[in-house]
Ligand SMILES: [Zn+2]
């Protein structure tokens with residue numbers, strides 16, 4: 001999802017603030033809104049997500065009483081292993097989301113309960129927005145479960161361990177199922193054509 005935080009912030013004439021803290025106090029959000037940018041090295045993000053570049057994210061925050069609306073978007077690089085051939089794969093991720101924060105007490109309000117069913121509503125106990133945690137969760141959602149170096153990756157040869165389709169590997173030819181041996185000799189002798197029906 002592209003929330004296009006930057007162009008919206010620009011259209012609203014909101015100044016950009018570099019934020020070095022991981023959490024923002026809700027009372028810090030001025031009536032006209034707030035634009036933040038955070039930039040973190042991979043080591044600053046909890047858990048081993050396989051980040052290969054710094055994470056950069058932009059936030060647009062508005063406060064209406066106790067309710068805070070947050071839009072954010074960002075980019076990062078990821079280094080993962082192909083699930084078939086184990087080769088390293090560099091991915092470039094773009095993430096983004098919008099979340100409405102409500103105080104936890106609002107959770108019991110039946111009118112608010114409807115909203116809680118919607119995606120993108122979170123409840124806060126402490127009046128703060130967990131900027132970095134939001135980014136981390138968004139990246140986690142995008143880390144592929146079974147990454148592939150190419151969609152057609154054939155994986156590794158189970159005999160010699162070479163990457164199939166790239167390195168020369170004769171294991172498969174040399175290792176034919178004995179039940180097919182007779183058929184293969186027919187093919188080789190020309191008695192049988194591979195395309196005959
Ligand atoms: Zn692969």
Ligand SMILES: [Zn+2]
Nearest residue numbers: 157160169171
């Ligand atoms: Zn092989």
